[in-house]
Amino acid sequence: TGLYWLDLDDEAAALAWAERESRPLRAVDISAAHDAVPVLGSGFSRAIYMADVANVRNPRLVKSLKAALLALPNVTIHEQCEVSGFVREGERVVGVQTPTGVINGDQIVLTAGAWSGDLLKTLNLTLPVEPVKGQMILYKCAADFLPSMVLAKGRYAIPRRDGHILIGSTLEHEGYDKTPTDIALQSLKASAIELLPALADAEVVGHWAGLRPGSPEGVPFIGRVPGFEGLWLNCGHYRNGLVLAPASCQLFADVMLGRAPIIDPAPYAPEGRI
Ligand SMILES: Cc1cc2nc3c(=O)[nH]c(=O)nc-3n(C[C@H](O)[C@H](O)[C@H](O)COP(=O)(O)OP(=O)(O)OC[C@H]3O[C@@H](n4cnc5c(N)ncnc54)[C@H](O)[C@@H]3O)c2cc1C
Known part of the structure; x- marks a missing residue:
């Protein structure tokens, strides 16, 4: 699907890396991001586009x-x-x-x-x-709702081919506890709506947590x-x-x-x- 990365803090460093490594990553006008992703929220001013980023289930x-x-x-x-x-x-x-x-x-x-x-x-x-807990939520939308992955402030929306939209993720140090929490649900929903305001009217169909193997x-x-x-x-x-x-x-x-x-x-x- 490719990925739009919005308001990235170290954008200059990312672009310099892409240049050095000949990676397909480029700054695009924010209006181009809105043209490509019409459901994108209006609170962003810069975008870089990574055309060859894919996602797997x-x-x-x-x-x-x-x-x-x-x-x-x-x-x-x-x-x-x-x-x-x-x-x-x-x-x-x-x-x-x-x-x-x-x-x-x-x-x-x-x-x-x-x-x-x-x-x-x-x-x-x-x-x-050590375990680093991560919570995610899932929406179900029309299959063509979101044509590209979008990412801002460490939170992302990933479209699956069948219209599921995955929103992630939290970073928590809670030992081996994998219980999904309401605080994370509300925080992930807020990020989802900031990225894609139309999700305010969509239903959350999944919410779960996993444990990352955190290392220095x-x-x-x-x-x-x-x-x-x-x-x-x-x-x-x-x-x-x-x-x-x-x-x-x-x-x-x-x-x-x-x-x-x-x-x-x-x-x-x-x-x-x-
Ligand atoms: C919310 C979230 C989002 C993530 N997003 C991404 C992403 O976008 N891209 C990405 O690359 N990575 C992502 N990750 C990280 C990725 O999931 C982990 O880095 C990856 O799963 C680590 O793989 P692993 O095989 O080392 O460990 P695990 O996938 O944790 O597998 C370890 C396995 O060992 C088993 N095990 C543990 N102890 C024992 C034992 N004593 N005996 C037998 N079996 C045992 C466990 O049951 C488990 O099946 C994400 C993780 C989370 C939680």
Whole structure:
């Protein structure tokens, strides 16, 4: 759908980055944003447009990922199966403990999102990954209501093809509590109406919360756990775990298999950060 980013504080820096990286991002007249998105609110004065930004419906993405994995030979998925700790032989991690018994592995990768730190604690390691709650709401409109994504003041509206409009999101430090709250509902509704005033007459059809794996500056941990053999991390992707998933998994596989990495792995290495 592309994305209109309204009244961005560091617009000059964004445009300079786009120029440097040859990315399709450009400043457009606010009237052009209104022409492209007639339902846009009137309280904005500047816009930049990113033509090639798309959106995915993450529950469907996970379903298709699961189907793709199950189509591969030698893949077994254990669902609803909580890992409670690691099995060690000295400094080597050789398996994980679950309610149905030990699962052994030559190599173990910890990808437990916001819960990764709790699991590493069982090895007396402190991983600075903590849950950051995010609430979203959903409207249902006509399929052509919103032709493009719009974003302002950290809040965004994302149109799905069937007319659902997703509004997100809050940033809250509430531990592992995922209960949706009325305060967030009112705040998200206010942002929605500021972005797209016609939503004042639309019904909220969904409201939920998730937990992001918050890490210092949002930089994920990708690589081997120092001090242990056979244990790896790919976690702490904070607000960008879907966007970063393909590249971080490619980088992870490169590092684990000793291949030439797609990018410099140093900023993501757990060594020195846990
Ligand atoms: C409101 C909201 C909006 C977001 N918007 C975006 C966005 O626009 N773009 C984007 O890229 N990202 C977005 N994110 C962030 C994104 O969801 C996360 O970065 C991403 O989900 C992290 O992926 P993950 O696989 O590391 O962790 P998770 O998706 O949290 O998965 C971890 C999994 O590990 C499981 N697990 C935990 N502990 C155990 C255990 N002991 N045993 C077994 N299993 C365990 C959990 O059940 C879970 O299934 C958003 C997040 C929220 C909450």
